[in-house]
Amino acid sequence: MDAFLPSLVVLGIVVAGILVLVGLSRRRTRARLKIETDAARALAQQAAVSLVRADDLVQDATDELDFASAQFGENSTREFAKALTLSRRQLTEAFALQQKLDDTVPDSAEEIRRWNEQIRAIADEATQRLEAQTRNFDKKRGVERTAPQMLEQLMRRLDRTADRVVGGTRTLDRLALSYTAHALAPISTNVTRAQVALENARRAGAEAAARLAASEPVGEQMSAAEHGLFTATQLLDAIESGEDELHIGFANLGRATDAAAAELAEARGLRDAHDEADTSANLNSVIVAASTELAQLREPQRLSDPAVDLAHLREVMDGLDVMRSEARNRQLRLENARTALAGALLTARSQLSITRDFIAAHRGRVQAGARTRLSEAERQLSLAEVEADPVIALDNARRAMTHATDADALAHYDAR
Numbered sequence: 001m002d003a004f005l006p007s008l009v010v011l012g013i014v015v016a017g018i019l020v021l022v023g024l025s026r027r028r029t030r031a032r033l034k035i036e037t038d039a040a041r042a043l044a045q046q047a048a049v050s051l052v053r054a055d056d057l058v059q060d061a062t063d064e065l066d067f068a069s070a071q072f073g074e075n076s077t078r079e080f081a082k083a084l085t086l087s088r089r090q091l092t093e094a095f096a097l098q099q100k101l102d103d104t105v106p107d108s109a110e111e112i113r114r115w116n117e118q119i120r121a122i123a124d125e126a127t128q129r130l131e132a133q134t135r136n137f138d139k140k141r142g143v144e145r146t147a148p149q150m151l152e153q154l155m156r157r158l159d160r161t162a163d164r165v166v167g168g169t170r171t172l173d174r175l176a177l178s179y180t181a182h183a184l185a186p187i188s189t190n191v192t193r194a195q196v197a198l199e200n201a202r203r204a205g206a207e208a209a210a211r212l213a214a215s216e217p218v219g220e221q222m223s224a225a226e227h228g229l230f231t232a233t234q235l236l237d238a239i240e241s242g243e244d245e246l247h248i249g250f251a252n253l254g255r256a257t258d259a260a261a262a263e264l265a266e267a268r269g270l271r272d273a274h275d276e277a278d279t280s281a282n283l284n285s286v287i288v289a290a291s292t293e294l295a296q297l298r299e300p301q302r303l304s305d306p307a308v309d310l311a312h313l314r315e316v317m318d319g320l321d322v323m324r325s326e327a328r329n330r331q332l333r334l335e336n337a338r339t340a341l342a343g344a345l346l347t348a349r350s351q352l353s354i355t356r357d358f359i360a361a362h363r364g365r366v367q368a369g370a371r372t373r374l375s376e377a378e379r380q381l382s383l384a385e386v387e388a389d390p391v392i393a394l395d396n397a398r399r400a401m402t403h404a405t406d407a408d409a410l411a412h413y414d415a416r
Helices: 002-072 078-102 109-175 190-213 219-273 277-297 306-361 368-386 390-414
Strands: none
Touching: 002 078, 002 109, 078 109, 109 190, 109 219, 190 219, 219 277, 219 306, 277 306, 306 368, 306 390, 368 390
């Protein structure tokens, strides 16, 4: 009996542990179900509140639409009517979903959650659409209330802008004395277009004044007048900014022509000092082209087109840069060859002298191969000594050295 006591104790501990775990699991399950139930209840409440709010707003919007149509006309309320029709259709769909939730047919938790989310989303969308339309017409009524004061301010602004038209005309006339028609093309018609915009604005303002006198809505006319004023202001502002851009471009062109003159002076010096006639001639052709372009740009009475002129100048100066770089490289090659030529001639003469003496000392044994290479070496050396081009002369001297070395090797082989 005593032997079974430890086993019973262990069994009791295990059973107690299992009971504790089962209890904890049940408590967790109850807590999770409570959270899910609370969330579902909150979602259902939100959906119901959204649906009621949207339905009330549809009723209010119906009355608002009738009032707005009478005040502003059907043309002005067409979008409002479309928004109300769509919101009504959406609410019908939302109420159909709510009916599914309220009927006696059992629904799953997933269906309840999904339908409540749809009801809330549909109702909120309809509410936002109708509130936007209501705010729009509240704003229009605000315009109507302050229309007399706004119209008076608008007419004063139109007068001030009309005064700017005269200044814009003078600016264009002044710019035409310095710049080409192509340079002025972006702003050349701005005065005429601004005058048309101002005329349209004044016409709309006059219509607004007449409608105010008749106690009729003036929102559309005020908006048209504001738009015309804005357009005219933008066009006249563009003349002023265009003038600034032209002057800046002309200043940049002046700096570019000064830099081009300095580069041309350097190119002429390189041309005059260059050892190759062909390279000098090629360099001179691009110098002439660049000089012609520069002279044209610097003519006192010439009308300027800064952007186009600068592009043409850069094009010819780029060609000058390429040719000048090539001329420098060729001149550097000539100078390096001239420096290396003296040493090459000295070593070739020395090697020829050594080889010639060796062959003379072993005439009976040195064969034709060595003698032929010696002769070719002497010929190449003679060419190098009379060649005017140091690059070609250097190549001849190096070939003379190669043939003289080969002749020496063959001669030593024959004389073994």
